[in-house]
Amino acid sequence: MSEGMTAGEERGTILLVDDEAEIVTALYDLFEDDYEVLSTTSPSEALSLLHRHPDVAVILSDQRMPGMNGDQMLAAARAHSRAEALLLTGYADLDAVVSALNKGRIAGYSPKPWDPVALRGMVSGAHERWRLARALEKERSLLHGLLDHSPDRISFKDAQGRFIRLNAAKAASLGSDPRSSLGKREEDLAGLDATTRRDADRAVFRDARPTEEVASEEGEGGARFLSIRRVPILQNGKVEFLATVEHDVTEQRELEGRVRQAEKMQALGTMAGGIAHDFNNLLTAVIGNLQLASRRLPEEDGRLRRQIHNATRAAERGATLTQRLLSFTRQRDLDMQDVDVNALIVGMEDLLLRSLGGLVSVTTRLAAEAGFARIDPGQLELALLNLCINARDAMPGGGRILVETRGLLVGEGEASDLSAGRYVVVTVQDEGQGMSPDVLGHAFEPFFTTKDVGKGTGLGLSMVYGFMRQAGGAVRMQSTEGVGTTVELFLPSSRASALSRKENEEQGAGDNPIGSLDILVVDDDAAVREVTVAFLRELGHRVVAVEDGSSALHQIGERPGLDLIIVDLAMPSMSGSELAEEVRRRWPGLPVLLMTGFAKLGGLPGSFVIMHKPFTQENLQNKILEVMSKG
Incomplete structure (x- = not known):
């Protein structure tokens, strides 16, 4: 052998x-x-x-x-x-x-x-x-x-649309199994109106060319999106069979939607940031001059006082609108603090009751383990107020708003819009009219509103979206027509065992007598410069004002006794940050307070105290105390 x-x-x-x-x-x-x-x-x-x-x-x-x-x-x-x-x-x-x-x-x-x-x-x-x-x-x-292990829905059909092969995923989508489905059409199995898909199948047999489309279908978890690829199978030069592959692209579509939303925000942010800066300069002059004028009015002239008061409130509403613009475009820096979220919500109860009216009740369900979040408390309050007002408007006949908190731990890769870590989740739920899928898809877009003309700016949800993105969190919304809407805010958690927000405020309160200071004001806007100087002189300070960086450097060299420089961030030729850097290099002991109508603060030479426009005399006094206390 x-x-x-x-x-x-x-x-x-x-x-x-x-x-x-x-x-x-x-x-x-x-x-x-x-x-x-x-x-x-x-x-x-x-x-x-x-x-x-x-x-x-x-x-x-x-x-x-x-x-x-x-x-x-x-x-x-x-x-x-x-x-x-x-x-x-x-x-x-x-x-x-x-x-x-x-x-x-x-x-x-x-x-x-x-x-x-x-x-x-x-x-x-x-x-x-x-x-x-x-x-x-x-x-x-x-x-x-391929058929047994692919999560995609795969099938093969003859020219009459009958299945000759299909996998378990495709059969399950039709409420059947592969063996029982053979020789049957889709409409035979699921009772579907399959006219659109049947026409698409026939077009492939007729044209002998592969096609691809995205279709939607309703499921238990809501709408799902499928990418459907149809491929003709030829025998002897003639299309005898059709192969279809249906791939679930719901998550991809949602991710693309978030990317498009972020791109819109970035583009609008560039535009809105510049507009808001100029608008804030105007509001600073308006509010400041109204505040100065109100102190010079005779006490008995009540009518003129009411007019000035109304004008001031209108200007402040303009400032709030500008703040929303800056928030949703992420153009404003956040005052990040360790915030007890439950305590913040409890502290808002009176504000919500006054703002929402008597037809709406607010119920809170606050989990003790929710804990602290690293967040801007003022922006969080504004976001919650916006969400509650939207909820009220969705319930014109009255109803209940539920504000709920809980803790959440997110693992690596578990959520495409959240980094791994712990979050405090704040939920605002209403029993209102709800939104259609189309309206829900546009809800976070700036200036999009379903309210009547004059009753909504379309910036509330956009502000919430921008604020959460800037803070490192996320916002999600679910809504069903006739049932209601649920909005979830995912706030980055803080493990701080520090003082509560209230205790921090009390600790920071109190007098800090600094006496009369020699202050240099630098701003290219004459109206803002004039108001700032007037505020400072009323507070007892000695003030010199200039309009640009080179003049400021000259004045500092000529006045060795200066105690403080107040500088606008956005100026031609030499920006406020460049001036601040030069001052820190040449006169390292001279404090600098930056003021701005918008704040893209990347690239500043170091940590500076920032004051946002428009500001009141009280805001200005508090910022001076803050910057001088830093030494």
């Missing part, structure tokens, strides 16, 4: 079995140029060879052999080999051939002595059948692997 060469991938492997060594040698010589040849004179050894060489393509065996006939050996070989079987026989024994056909499933037989050309042709045909069978088996394995 000899084994011949090792089986390879380039040439097929055949196994020769005959109890006569001379015949084995003759067959070996006949086939060794075209195949890898294994050979043996023992049927049992042939079975062992098949165990060790599962890639044998053709078995060529004698019929009559001692111990085990060829048909018996081939029948045993079927248990662990898919090789094509050919039988050699030197006897005209029809019964033996029939037995070999039945038991060994032989593909052909040849008498002895054989015709070399005919026998080579028989073996070549058998090898080709084996190769094609292997290729078909491979294709089937790949197809079944």
Whole structure:
């Protein structure tokens, strides 16, 4: 017995079995140029060879052999080999051939002595059948692997739209299973109005071109979006079948929506930041002059006082509107603090009652473990007030607003819009009219509002969105028409065991007598400069004012006794930050207070106290105390 060469991938492997060594040698010589040849004179050894060489393509065996006939050996070989079987026989024994056909499933037989050309042709045909069978088996394995394990919905249809193959995911979407779905159409299984999909399928059969579309469907968790790829399958140049692959792209669509929203905010922020800066300069002059004028009015002139008071309130509302612009465009720096969120909400109860009216009740459900958040308390209060006012407006006949808190731990990669870490979640829920999916998709866009003209700016939710993004958190909204709306704020948690917000305010309160100071005011806007100087002089300070950085440096050099410089951040030629850096370099002990109508503070030379425009005299006094207390 000899084994011949090792089986390879380039040439097929055949196994020769005959109890006569001379015949084995003759067959070996006949086939060794075209195949890898294994050979043996023992049927049992042939079975062992098949165990060790599962890639044998053709078995060529004698019929009559001692111990085990060829048909018996081939029948045993079927248990662990898919090789094509050919039988050699030197006897005209029809019964033996029939037995070999039945038991060994032989593909052909040849008498002895054989015709070399005919026998080579028989073996070549058998090898080709084996190769094609292997290729078909491979294709089937790949197809079944794809169908069985792909999370996508995959199906194959004929020209009448009937399923000829589909996977479990596709069948489950139709409320069925793969076996029961065969031969049926989608509308047969789910009772769907499948006109749109049927027309799309027919277009692929007609045009013989693949197509792709995104479709939506309603599910238990809301709307889902599917990318549907249709591919024609041709036979003899004609489209006979259609393959469809449906991939769930809901998460991708949501992420794209958030990216588009962020891009809108960035573009609008560039525009709104410049507008807000100029507007804040105007409001500083208006509010400041009104405040100064009100102190000079005769006490008995009540009518004029009311007019000035009304004008001041209108200007302050303009300042609030500008603040919202800066918040949703992330153009304003935040006063980040460790805030007890539950205490902040409790402290807002009176404000909410006064603001919302008697038809709406506010219920709180505050979890003790919610804890502290690292957030700007003023901006959080404004955000909650906006959400509650929106909730009230959604319930014109009255109703209940639920404000709830809880703690949440987010793992790495669990949420696309949140970093891993702990959050305090504040939920505002109403029982109002709710929103349609289309309105919900635009809810956070600036200036988008469903309220009547004059009743809404469309900036409330945009401000909340921008504030949460800037603070490192997120905002999510769910709404159902006729049921209500739920908004969740995800606030970055703080593990601080520091003083509560109220205690911090009390600790920071109190007098800090600094006396009369020599102050230099630097602002290119004459109206703002004039109001600032007037405020400072009323507070008892000695003031010099200039309009640009170069004049300021000259004055500082000429006045060694200066105690403080108040500088506008945005000025031509030399910006406030550049001036502050130069002052810190040349006069390191001279305090600087920066004031700004917007605040993109990246790139400042160091930590400075910032005062936002518009400001009142009280704001200015508090900021001076703050900057001077820093030494």
